[in-house]
Amino acid sequence: MNWHSWMFWGFVSTLLMTTMEAGAQAVRLTRVDFPFMIGTVFTTDRDRAKIYGFLAHVLNGWAFSLLYVLAFESWHAASWWRGALIGAVHALFVLLVVMSIMPGIHPRMASEQSGPTATRQLEPPGWFGLNYGIRTPISVFLSHIVFGAVLGAFYHLR
């Protein structure tokens, strides 16, 4: 495995994905603010939550890029479309699995079953994240596909 290539391109593709997600929010493709959502796991301070969430999101993306790279290595091939394919599966996993279990794992998120409580007041994502905007799945797919495509295109196999 090419560790240097993974570290660099994993980081670059994560930054690109984060930027795309922020861009999708700015152009009103979705309301979801992933750094805020992740950061509120750690704090109730909105400003700090965004900073903590951003750092956690970058570290998380970097770690996930390792799985992409392992897939490339096992295929003995890396290309933009292979990366994009993994990105699409990744996005599907996020929308179908992560979003649905989020109220259970996020300490401040309400669930649709029991509603908000004194400690859990954040809006749950709903199926496919649709509570955060009807085009949320589009933005999640796009950002993850670009993430994988960049990684696949530029990662150098050992």
Next chain:
Amino acid sequence: MAFSQRDEQPRNSSAAHEWPRIGDYAIIGDCRSAALVANTGAIEWLCWPRFDSPSIFAAILDRDRGGTWKVSPRATDILRTQREYIAESNVLRTTFECRTGIVALTDLMPVSSERGKRSVLTPDHEVLRQVECLAGEVDMQIHFEPRLHYGAGSPRLKRVGAVGISFVCGDGVYYLRSSVPLELHSDTATAAWTMRRGDTAQFCFTYGEESPVVIPPLGDWSRKRIEESTLWWCQWASKAEYDGPYRDVIVRSGLALKLLSYAPSGAIVAAATTSLPEQLGGSLNWDYRYCWLRDASLTIRALLGLGYRAEASSFIEWMLTATRLTQPRLNILYTLFGSESTREQTLPHLSGYRDSRPVRIGNAAQHQLQLDVYGEVLDAIAQYAFHGGTFARSTQRLLVEIGKHVASNWDQPDQGIWEPREHPQAHTHSRVLCWVALDRLISLCKKGHVKDVPLDDFCRERERIARQVHERAWNPALNSYTSTLDGQDLDASLLLMAYYGFESADSDRMRATYAAIRQTLRANDHLIYRYRSGPDEGAFGICSFWEVDYLALGGGTVEHAQRLFEDILQYKNDVSLYAEEIDPRNGNALGNFPQAFTHIGLISAALSITERLKGQKQLAHREEGAGEKAA
């Protein structure tokens, strides 16, 4: 506090078409946006996320299409209604005495300190309503009917499990939570239930643009939010440094002013509404959800006079920042963040308040030339400096540039303070305020607050303005100053010549002008019109307070000023709020509501009376009065 009978309305129309009087509304807010609550328990005006955003409830402008959120006993059960703000807060409590019992409705937009916001997650925007049954048994109803973008569309409400009812509009998502089961229709939510003594029902309505939005729980959490918000307002009010005979009304006006301020930028909007008519059924309907620089001097006098230095500082900061794109030229109004307001447009799909068409959003007056704003801004700057404020060198240079602009342009005709949409004229008030602009810069220079002022040029132009006003604005035949140079008409802004120090209040000319104004602009025994040459409208609220100010500054006895002030106080509504104008025939409020300008005038008048009673130096915004106040 006495129970007031409900306004008698024609019973031939359906309940949905009954219009409350403008004074039947009260305001709640969170220093970012505001809602008007009618004494029927209906929220009939709410714009989110900002004061100048499109409305989500606007039944005040159209009973059918505007949108409303009513929580109340059945209309036929209500005997009497009583309203008050809880202590010195902006938390509203409406008590309905019904045939079978009594319920109290508490309305607020929760607020908390910055520290509090860091320790718990709170919604970006929230209206919280709580009903308690105090006696007997009362049949209640809720009718939730939001309408998008000034009633242009209906949202599709959907139930999100136990989280609440939600709908999406534009950039954000709205959630309604209720402790009472709601029946959901496509675009409305309703419920009818019975409350018995000791029962409580709660409702919260939130808005956010960034998901996941915060959706607060009801129950104890909401009860605590009401207590915290009440405490927050009371603590703010307790900082008022006023020690005089009018503390209650002055603090209430201060609370209204604070409520109309936009915390993120420090701006203060002229009013929370658009298009409430100055003349019922007429077309004098304007959007006042912007910030007029003309209010600057009196605003700073009110804030500093009450000891609210932080708010004064924020307002000055907003003023200097908001005008950055046009300096040294100043527009007459700016938005909350200093951009130009949206293009003025009419909303033909709305009927207007009691069929007063058109409903307008945006304000075309922003493009007018009103030279008085320079004096009002520089007078505010001078007051701030004489109370200990300091300015960076770049700001000092800017102030000098503004002065140079005034020195070069004061002789132009303009639209004047009342901004009629007519041809420009040489307005006396504008000339006087240009004199004020140069006078304050000269004072600021002499006191060392502003450097590099071309004193000789400014002194020369100041004298030229004074000579022109003395020679051409004085009409010997009328024995009065006039609204325009070489003119025949009078307007109430002439009373401000004493406030701004252009003329002594007890000078022969000012006394004669006051007598002429009293005779010409008299609306009734207590109120005056702003002018008589325009279309029929109500007496102008602040002008009557200017009269008090004038008397307190030496134009009359302090007893006279007090008597008039107390008479004008009779025209406030049951929760001590004023609109822009007052119908002199029946005392009803007219125009946008509540109006910051009127409340600022009230505070200034009360301060002037109190200063006179205490023998304190008045008009601290002028150089000679500065030392004592600053010390």
